Amino acid sequence: PLVLHVLGARPNFVKAAPVVRALGELGVRQGIVHTGQHYDALMSDVFFADLGLPEPVANLGVGSGTHAKQTAALLVGLEEIVLGQDPGLVVVYGDVNSTLAAILVCAKLGVRTAHVEAGLRSFDRGMPEEVNRIVTDSLSDLLFATSPDALSHLAAEGVPAAKVHLVGNPMIDSLFSALPSLDPAPVVARLGLPDRYAVATLHRPANVDTPEAARELVSSVLEVARQIPVVVPIHPRGRTRLAEAGLVDGPSVRVVDPLGYVDFLSLVRGAALVVTDSGGVQEETTMLGVPCLTVRPNTERPITITHGTNRLVTPALLPAAAEKALADGASTPSGELPPLWDGAAGPRIARVISAWLKGDNLSP
Numbered sequence: 001p002l003v004l005h006v007l008g009a010r011p012n013f014v015k016a017a018p019v020v021r022a023l024g025e026l027g028v029r030q031g032i033v034h035t036g037q038h039y040d041a042l043m044s045d046v047f048f049a050d051l052g053l054p055e056p057v058a059n060l061g062v063g064s065g066t067h068a069k070q071t072a073a074l075l076v077g078l079e080e081i082v083l084g085q086d087p088g089l090v091v092v093y094g095d096v097n098s099t100l101a102a103i104l105v106c107a108k109l110g111v112r113t114a115h116v117e118a119g120l121r122s123f124d125r126g127m128p129e130e131v132n133r134i135v136t137d138s139l140s141d142l143l144f145a146t147s148p149d150a151l152s153h154l155a156a157e158g159v160p161a162a163k164v165h166l167v168g169n170p171m172i173d174s175l176f177s178a179l180p181s182l183d184p185a186p187v188v189a190r191l192g193l194p195d196r197y198a199v200a201t202l203h204r205p206a207n208v209d210t211p212e213a214a215r216e217l218v219s220s221v222l223e224v225a226r227q228i229p230v231v232v233p234i235h236p237r238g239r240t241r242l243a244e245a246g247l248v249d250g251p252s253v254r255v256v257d258p259l260g261y262v263d264f265l266s267l268v269r270g271a272a273l274v275v276t277d278s279g280g281v282q283e284e285t286t287m288l289g290v291p292c293l294t295v296r297p298n299t300e301r302p303i304t305i306t307h308g309t310n311r312l313v314t315p316a317l318l319p320a321a322a323e324k325a326l327a328d329g330a331s332t333p334s335g336e337l338p339p340l341w342d343g344a345a346g347p348r349i350a351r352v353i354s355a356w357l358k359g360d361n362l363s364p
């Protein structure tokens with residue numbers, strides 16, 4: 001049987017690469033469908049190159065739009081491709097609109113599915129991702145969890161435990177693979193940064209979609225920049241609004257294009273501080289031991305707070321929190337990293353999938 005991976009957005013590529021590699025090593029027949037949700041070279045191609053992902057068998061080119069328009073285009077495109085490819089299993093990743101659309105299409109066609117990064121919950125349905133997570137988990141046949149809290153969320157939602165596997169975090173597998181190539185020096189030199197700097201990534205709709213939110217956030221980031229130079233690889237979603245709110249390239253705030261995976265992680269590795277609203281970056285800073293301030297009211301990744309370097313902050317509290325983090329450095333409250341974030345999540349997922357394909361899954 002064919003395993004089809006449906007990928008659409010930047011974080012999907014990072015999560016899928018170790019799974020694709022490990023399934024390949026087990027000789028499983030597989031292909032990637034790129035939905036085209038992210039399409040700029042710096043949001044897509046660079047990840048295929050940096051992560052060694054094989055060429056997609058198809059690119060649906062759905063592009064951007066409102067949630068309804070984008071999801072509708074995804075549904076139509078994915079239905080056709082799933083019917084044409086006739087996969088034995090479709091694997092979806094994370095919580096983006098491509099994930100949601102693929103799971104809906106497969107559920108209606110009776111095609112079996114696996115969800116990588118199941119069970120994360122922010123309990124904030126104002127986030128589009130939270131809606132995508134709940135629907136995706138409720139319809140998946142195999143659920144791969146990255147952290148123990150996910151197991152209790154899924155149990156509470158009535159997902160049978162037999163479908164759920166705690167396997168660790170494939171995004172951390174990718175980080176481990178990249179580790180030997182991570183060198184801040186060339187990126188720092190190219191961007192003209194001093195040795196001591198902070199990195200910020202900001203793209204959550206709640207932070208960048210309204211002028212009011214953007215203004216509040218930008219004024220806080222500019223205050224941080226009075227303490228330490230800040231480099232902002234800008235996600236296309238917030239580019240215009242954050243610029244209108246005053247986030248412009250200058251000596252203390254460097255606003256640059258999105259960075260490739262190896263360049264970005266190199267920069268993070270050398271940073272004194274990271275400010276973010278990204279999901280994945282909360283996890284990567286935890287593993288790299290870099291202090292992370294997450295500008296959000298909640299996180300679906302609380303393990304990065306209990307076992308990592310992450311703190312939640314409001315925009316108003318960001319400058320003071322940055323001052324404290326810069327003074328204290330990184331600290332991990334439990335002194336232990338999250339369980340199974342060991343670089344072997346991909347092989348664990350591949351073993352479960354491979355056994356499942358051979359029919360070892362037929363218990364209730």
Ligand code: UD1
Nearest residue numbers: 009010011037038039040043064065096097128129236237
């Ligand atoms: C999506 C995910 C979000 C994830 C993020 C990762 C959903 C609902 N959201 O958000 O969970 O954290 O990806 O980066 O799926 N754009 C470009 N070029 C691109 C892609 C997007 O310019 O290659 C611009 C377009 O103006 C577009 C906007 O970014 O309207 C938003 O893109 P979209 O894919 O809808 O959502 P993201 O904000 O990227």
Ligand code: UDP
Nearest residue numbers: 010011014233258259260261264278279280
């Ligand atoms: N990332 C990157 N270049 C950047 C910003 C982020 O390579 O300029 C990587 C980051 O290391 C992580 C992934 O993109 O692996 C996270 O994607 P993003 O923040 O867009 O999405 P989220 O995790 O919030 O869904």
